Amino acid sequence: MRRDFRTCAVAAVLLTTTAAAAPALAQKPGGVLRVYSLDSPASMSIHEEATVFAQRPMMGVFNNLVIFKQDVPQNSLQSVVPDLATGWSWSEDGTELTFPLRQGITWHDGKPFTAADVKCTWDLLTGRSTDKLRLNPRKAWYRNLEEVTANGDYEVAFRLKRPQPAFVALLASGYSPVYPCHVPARDMRTRPIGTGPFKFVEFKPNEGIKVTRNPDYWKKDRPYLDGIEYTIIKNVSTAVLAFTAGKFDLTLGLPLPVVKDIRSQRPEAICQLAPTNVSRNLLLNRDKPPFDNPDLRRAMAMSLDREAFIDILTEGTGSIGGTMQPPPEGLWGMPPGLLKTLPGYGPDVQKNRGEARAIMQKLGYGPDKRLQIKLSARDIPFFRDPAVILIDQLKEIYIDAELEVVDTAQWFPKITRKDYTV
Incomplete structure (x- = not known):
């Protein structure tokens, strides 16, 4: 049984922080988005967690090779766009997927991003690396992956055991970021380093998560926000009361009756109902x-x-x-x-x-x-x-x-x- 995703946001915040809401010239940069989170994950390592409560705050810290375009339905390969890669191509027999990579991108600690980081990430996910993940929830995704090779510093190739056209969709998932080769897996649990629009600041279990704007982000004029703060509140009623009282700017994943209450208490709030693949x-x-x-x-x-x-x-x-x-x-x-x-x-x-x-x-x-x-x-x-x-x-x-x-x-x-x- 699939459930629908319900989100509410105060209008002034939504219009100034959501990139897809209006043309770029209408965006007003700055400000910290305040969000509550209903649960506390075990760590900040996306590749070791299977919960959105780790993925959601950390997705902005990283980039993928490719990613689903965020403002269109994410249910087909046609909605996948390049991210750290500049494009992709399949071999004639459909068993080799090649990605040319963007140049001049740096990790948050200043080290350069190269093809070696991509190879290290998928060697880690497939268990071929000497470094090991504590948990590997999505190892089964890559059972058909024979190996990843780096062709110089700015091209990688994924060789499959047999053709798998939908493999690109796995790489476009929010659970498929590229990790830095020079940072051990254990450090990514508490001090993750990425190439994304936000830098990790802190994670206090059962209290909150903070990220801040990356001033050196490789996508021009992004991000719009100065930061995002997630406060962990496990009681839905308490969290919603805090939202209606103005302590938070955005709320996610609410039961429909609660959305109706918010609409009556905060008429200026923008509430959206959208299908998800959460079952x-x-x-x-x-x-x-x-x-x-x-x-x-x-x-x-x-x-x-x-x-x-x-x-x-x-x-x-x-x-x-x-x-x-x-x-x-x-x-x-x-x-x-x-x-x-x-x-x-x-x-x-x-x-x-x-x-x-x-x-x-x-x-x-x-x-x-x-x-x-x-x-x-x-x-x-x-x-x-x-x-x-x-x-x-x-x-x-x-x-x-x-x-x-x-x-x-x-x-x-x-x-x-x-x-x-x-």
């Missing part, structure tokens, strides 16, 4: 009994009332999808007609649950013998709330779940270790 999923550890039984997994999938999640959590503004973002925003998502043929995706929820109960009874469960499980969720509302709904729905098929909430800093290591059941 809520039921994940089962198939290595741990009884979830190694495919029949049990099928029964759990058939117990779900997906529309109920959308109605309760987003007032009907989300979409049901499979692995990929569903149409029309998702170009590669499974069509709704085909999706409905999968177990548990049909519209008759009661019929699905009847079949699920029959499966559970064959496995030895029933009203007098219920399956007791522990259900883990990140300790933030966007994941806690659907977990509570899931617990209620699983009761329909003789499963009683105990909710375990986990801090974000511990969540991704826990998932990596497969230290969970559901």
Whole structure:
């Protein structure tokens, strides 16, 4: 189930800080953007984190080789533009991707950016480097990458094991910055150095994150802001009250009812609803009994009332999808007609649950013998709330779940270790 992204900003701030809001001549440079963040990441290293609460503040510290254009739908290769690269080209057989690089760019510590930095980054991500990441959430992205070679100082080539036209989209993600070769991975967790429009200032866990303008940024007249300050407030109600009181300029990822409250309290606020590829999923550890039984997994999938999640959590503004973002925003998502043929995706929820109960009874469960499980969720509302709904729905098929909430800093290591059941 995909949820939509809701953001509100006070008009005066939005118009002076968002590059895509108006032509460049209308921009007014200066000022510090004040934003709150609902969670505290384990570190500032994008390549070691899987949460937007690290990626969002640090994305401006770095550059990619290529990046999705930020003011158009980011759902096709046509929206990818050069960043540190000046362009790209494929070999005739589709297995080698070559990037000529921009010259004269420096890291925030003054050292020159070269092709060696690109090679070092992807050697680190694929485990070929002597330096190692503590966590590598996106290592699977590069299973098809044979090697990266530097052709002099200003050209790199990515050689693939087989053709993969969508590989460019992985490199354009906000989770694919280029790291400096001369800075160890451990230092990037606490003092990241990039080539981007903002320089890292500080990260105080559970308190805040600060970045400041890079006066030597290689893109002329950018950035407009003098800095961005993120204050970590884990309680949504407290954070929203602070926004409506004028303590913050921008708020992100709000439930729709809260957006309505903000509109009534701050009529001058600009609120926008936009689709994202953020999804809520039921994940089962198939290595741990009884979830190694495919029949049990099928029964759990058939117990779900997906529309109920959308109605309760987003007032009907989300979409049901499979692995990929569903149409029309998702170009590669499974069509709704085909999706409905999968177990548990049909519209008759009661019929699905009847079949699920029959499966559970064959496995030895029933009203007098219920399956007791522990259900883990990140300790933030966007994941806690659907977990509570899931617990209620699983009761329909003789499963009683105990909710375990986990801090974000511990969540991704826990998932990596497969230290969970559901």
